[in-house]
Amino acid sequence: MLLAQLLDRAGTGVWAAACVLYFTFVIGLDAGQVGLLLGASGVAGIAGSPLAGHLADRFPVRSLLIGAHLLRLGTLCLMLVVTDFALLLLVVAVTHLGDRGAKTLEMLFATRVAGDRRATYQALSRSSANAGYALGAGLAAIGLAVGTRGAYQVLILADALSFLVVAALVWRTKEPRGRGLVVPPAGPAEAAGPAEAAGPAGPADGTGPAAAAAPAGRGPWRDRGYLRFVLLDIPMHLDDSILGIGIPLWLVGRTEAPHELIPAFLVVNTVLVVLLQLQVSARVETARQAAGAVALYGVATFACCALLAGAGAGGVWGASAALLAAAVLATAAELVRSVSSWELAVRLAPKEARASYLGVAGMAQSVQKSAGPLLLTGVVMAAGPAGWLALGTAVAGLSLVQRRSSLRRLDRLERLERTPPVPAASG
Template identity: 30%
Template sequence: MTDHDTVTRTAPPRRFYVVGLCDALGLGMYLSSSVLFLDRATGLTNQQIGLVLSTSGVASLLGAMPIARAAERFGIRAVLSVLFAIRCAAFLALASVATFGQALAAAAVAGVLSRGIGPLIESGLISRVRDDRAVGTLARLRTLRNAGLAAGALPAGAAIAVGEAWAYRAVLVASAALFLCCVVVCRGFPASAATPGRRGGRARILRNRAFLAITALYGAFTLSALLLGIGMPLWIVQRTQAPSWTVTLIQLLNTAVVVALQVRLSKGSERPTRARALMCGGGLLAGLGALVVPLTALGSGGFAFAVVVVAALLLSLGELLITAGTTGAALQHIPEGQKTSHLAALNLGFGVTTVVGPPLISTSVGWEWAGWTGWAAFFTVLGLLALRVPGPPARVRREEQEQRTAAAI
């Protein structure tokens, strides 16, 4: 290992955690109030709101890979600084929109950046730790970001309680201020964070069949998160006698489980056998959770409430195991110097799911038992397929053996 590599890996990662937290706080404030902002503050119709949010989602898929390639050419520090500055400007513009066209343009710009920033923060962070600690480091970052998203909902809730246009706009201005803080923190990254990586990442990704298979598997697996966030709320309010506030409870329960257990459950996922076991276990838990959900229709409000809690716990635990396992398996197939583009591609797996998943899930809720049984079978099959995910290339295994030997000496 060269002196430069040593400096890169030992540089403090605190600034990356700070950026990740500030970014999550800003996004949490926006996501928790975006629909009502577009309704109450700008007066858009339901159809226009749907178009604005859909445009933002599609734009996020288009922006991820070009942003990753830019970071590999110009360096993470420079690109992140520019991206957060643009995001700040986009949110200030969004806070002042008065027409459908203005909202569409501002949301499109913000959307282009939404799936590009996260992979840059992640790749910059794990470049400062040993490979065997990368998954745990990412788990800590995701735990912090989940806490930030939850905390961001508090000022959004205050704006919703006030119900005035100025309150919604103030939340967006506050989000923009947080993104401006991210610019300042990014400019303070160590010089090694600005070092460009290798170019031609897209071609290498397309040749990396094992990584592409894991990315596709991850995208399919993450339908379990949407099942919890979309399918269960629809089922609770339409098909059960559970109180409507149960919908909020399961979201809080999911956040608490993620924050409490994500780091702990990710331990050992850098090993191929452990990564496969986590993915398989996550698929089986998600399948069991889906199978439990329709039992809520069989009893009174108290029984339905208890079943909802059990199902939410199973799906939340499955989500944690899936995330840890797929991240560990994916990192084993990412060549050195190409983390940014590969992590962006992995993130696209979930991005595509957020576009195609909602209509699939909302439709399946109407199929009642058949729909939930179908999801249970789907996740069970995915879990079994995960056992066949290939291990790391021979080159990586040799490097890991050399690292273990050097550590022993």
């Protein structure tokens, strides 16, 4: 699975680096059409996670994952021949739908295969994914340097080929019996998660035990406690947009730092994730530790935003140092989030419907990818340094809310486990 992830992300890195130029110089779209194309694909991607989770509760995850990869293979091949904008809009939207669905199914499948080594797998997954993105970006740079129509088409075929190889690797990976996700029993210090919780319904506010151990027939869309977790998890993914969009645009528009510094942000991110993800994951092994780590995410994000707010007043060297330090802090936030977010999503979901719940949880990242760039460019950076300070303060405050909400839910689950079941009344 790790090799499959590396190849998947390498192909995705190729496409991410080349798609805008392909649409502009090969297809001939203007900037407005490209923006609409990518915006619509982002919206379609939001639906991919819950759809994948819904299907995973009913069909084998491995078969669905192979199908998602083959869907992406087909739509990328169609891009080589489709030039009509309306058809291209549909093809790109379906591609991103399959992309987000594949990533959710990939994590569902990997969670089952990894079992009680889920945290370690998540760390290795992040490392291989970042290495794959870097490899893909490097391959794309070669094609972009050539710059011909044929070179762009070779890049698309390379991405499509990666999905074919990944589908074959998934097909060779054995899937554990049963469709439900396997989560190891939690110890007392971990405040056992909902996979082991069972008992009578709690308060009707959607935050009690009933919300965590949803009764039969109750789905994630009716579980207000879990939806609150997903909603609060959206700003806990903003590090992605800050690193990829916010820091480079702030460098160009508001600081005296050299533009040649921009590639260094990706290098810093990739190297630190590869070197440190396992160590960070080793410190976040339980649901309570994951909830506590959310607060660290808020601290790292606030510090990152504070550095960006002051970067414009530091001259060339001061701005360069502040921006590089901000990239390090954004990466630190990513390291924490990549472990805590998924661990809490698993532990706070009921065992009997975990796939559909995790599908909904996957929407947090998709929504951030669509709304995050707009938030940064249209609100935060438009407000100047004060915008960065406001963003950092908001994320730090919401991280504390998320931490408290998750711990209270875990406390209720722990009390529920200690409460003996009420015997049924005799007739």
